[in-house]
Amino acid sequence: MIKALEYFIEIIRGVLITGRHFFVNMFFHTLKVLGIKTKRKGAVTIQYPEEKKEIAARHRSLHRLVPAENGKPRCVACMLCATVCPSECIYIEAAEDPELEMQKYPAKFIIDIGRCCFCGFCVEACPEDAIRMDTAEVELAEYTRENLIYDLDRLLR
Amino acid sequence: MIEVLIVFIKIICALVWFLALTLYLADWVERKQSAVIHDRIGANRASIFGIRIIGLFQPIADAIKMIFKEDFVPPFSRKFIHSLAPFISYFFVAVTIAAVPFGDSIKIGERTITLQVLDFNVGLLFILAMLSLGIYGIILSGWASNNRYSLLGGLRGAAQLISYEVALGLSLIGLIMIYPSLQLSTIVRTQGELLFGFLPKWGIFLQPIGFLVFYFAAIAETKRVPFDLPEGESEIIGFWTEYGGLKWGLFMMTDGMEIIVVSALVTTLFFGGWQVPWLVAEGFHWPWGGEWLLPHWVVVLLQVAAFNLKVIFFCWLQVLIRWTYPRFRYDQLMDLGWKLLIPLSLVNIVGTGIVMSII
Numbered sequence A: 001m002i003k004a005l006e007y008f009i010e011i012i013r014g015v016l017i018t019g020r021h022f023f024v025n026m027f028f029h030t031l032k033v034l035g036i037k038t039k040r041k042g043a044v045t046i047q048y049p050e051e052k053k054e055i056a057a058r059h060r061s062l063h064r065l066v067p068a069e070n071g072k073p074r075c076v077a078c079m080l081c082a083t084v085c086p087s088e089c090i091y092i093e094a095a096e097d098p099e100l101e102m103q104k105y106p107a108k109f110i111i112d113i114g115r116c117c118f119c120g121f122c123v124e125a126c127p128e129d130a131i132r133m134d135t136a137e138v139e140l141a142e143y144t145r146e147n148l149i150y151d152l153d154r155l156l157r
Numbered sequence B: 001m002i003e004v005l006i007v008f009i010k011i012i013c014a015l016v017w018f019l020a021l022t023l024y025l026a027d028w029v030e031r032k033q034s035a036v037i038h039d040r041i042g043a044n045r046a047s048i049f050g051i052r053i054i055g056l057f058q059p060i061a062d063a064i065k066m067i068f069k070e071d072f073v074p075p076f077s078r079k080f081i082h083s084l085a086p087f088i089s090y091f092f093v094a095v096t097i098a099a100v101p102f103g104d105s106i107k108i109g110e111r112t113i114t115l116q117v118l119d120f121n122v123g124l125l126f127i128l129a130m131l132s133l134g135i136y137g138i139i140l141s142g143w144a145s146n147n148r149y150s151l152l153g154g155l156r157g158a159a160q161l162i163s164y165e166v167a168l169g170l171s172l173i174g175l176i177m178i179y180p181s182l183q184l185s186t187i188v189r190t191q192g193e194l195l196f197g198f199l200p201k202w203g204i205f206l207q208p209i210g211f212l213v214f215y216f217a218a219i220a221e222t223k224r225v226p227f228d229l230p231e232g233e234s235e236i237i238g239f240w241t242e243y244g245g246l247k248w249g250l251f252m253m254t255d256g257m258e259i260i261v262v263s264a265l266v267t268t269l270f271f272g273g274w275q276v277p278w279l280v281a282e283g284f285h286w287p288w289g290g291e292w293l294l295p296h297w298v299v300v301l302l303q304v305a306a307f308n309l310k311v312i313f314f315c316w317l318q319v320l321i322r323w324t325y326p327r328f329r330y331d332q333l334m335d336l337g338w339k340l341l342i343p344l345s346l347v348n349i350v351g352t353g354i355v356m357s358i359i
Helices: A002-033 A080-084 A121-125 B002-037 B058-067 B079-099 B123-133 B135-144 B148-171 B173-178 B184-190 B208-222 B245-270 B296-322 B330-358
Strands: A090-096 A104-112 B103-108 B111-115 B283-285 B291-293
Touching (some): A002 B296, A080 A090, A080 A121, B002 B058, B002 B079, B002 B245, B002 B296, B058 B245, B079 B135, B079 B245, B103 B296, B123 B245, B135 B245, B148 B173, B148 B208, B148 B330, B208 B296, B208 B330
Antiparallel strands (some): A090 A104, B283 B291
8 A cells, every 4th residue: 555655656756757847948948939048948959950069179070181282182192091991981093293202192082981980090090191080061961872972172172 | 400500510610629629739739748848849840931830830741741641551451441440430539529518608699509519418428438439440450450469459459448448437427426417518517506605616626536537547548658558659569550641640630639538528527617717607706705797708708718728738737647657567557447446436436425425
């Protein structure tokens, strides 16, 4: 009997918790409708396409190839990023550079974003700091797979 | 001729009220209220020409989606019964609205029109009977789907029905003893009288145990979450596994309508129906003396508003309950029905009888 009573009390407490959430949130929603600004909000929702969450400083987003002063990529086609890439999404075709200092440059540099797992190993492996993942572009959806294959033109910036 | 026309208009008004409330309750209120309870915002994207008033167009969008979905009947089902079941389930809930009193009579010229589609003298019995017949739709849908899980859901529905329907009926006997009538309009009118000169003679004050038992059983009647064994979303997916499109939508609508009917029944039987405390046909008669006379149409409007407000409050309470509790286990439901609710309602009948014979 006493156990049944405890059970009943817990049932009431459950409804009081959800009811409290309802009324507190409704109170703040009403204040918002009335145009009164409060520190607390009625909901924790971020309404995505209109509101966006701030991206953290150490985030990993779409890759870019860092240009040198002359506008060409810093990349020396050492293949370290292609080697370290766990999803094998980087394809580099090296060519001989007339400049003695550089010796090699990437004739083709292709990243298949459809395969990329955004681990950031390529950025860590790069000895020239030529590839970075700091564009803050995270909405990469496309209608075709072909559009997901990024070549040098789209990566260099 | 004009009598028929009046009944026709009443039916249309009642059905429009019922469907609009169902659409907005089963869809919009349910979504929004659950969202507010969960600290979310809820569906607010449906828009017409870029205008979206806190998602008020969502039910319309959902209805359009449901109508244009493919009406798929599985090849292994019993096709005729499979198609018939949702309509049975829907029909038996939809007809209950005929007996619900929305307000007292309204006087237009010489004529007096009761704000009730049909003033049965067995109105209460009619509603209870139709609500229990609704289970046929569920059993038939489970059986005709020719799917084990659906059948299991249908059978669970039947087993649940017998464990709470008895309590549902018995809990009302005490009430019927006090207001000696099964006519809902008479029951509501009796509740307008006063106890000790100030307390309205509502069912909740006279039959608190009856109310508790009835409300538990009535929530079980709606087959929603604390008692959603026929559906059992997380395990057997329930009697509507093989349904899609508008037929599934009809089951969903039935769910919403049952909430409203149960709320209307609770309001009518235990919370004075369309009665506003101390409001009589001429205006307010305050218990501390003095009165406030009101024109006829204001009184009628107040009564209808009071009825709607009470119904909406109980709908709100049911949605709150639905989003609070986990599901009862199968044996727990049986225990609750047979070991707690039925003895309680029997005690209630005996207690009411003793008190009535003393007074």
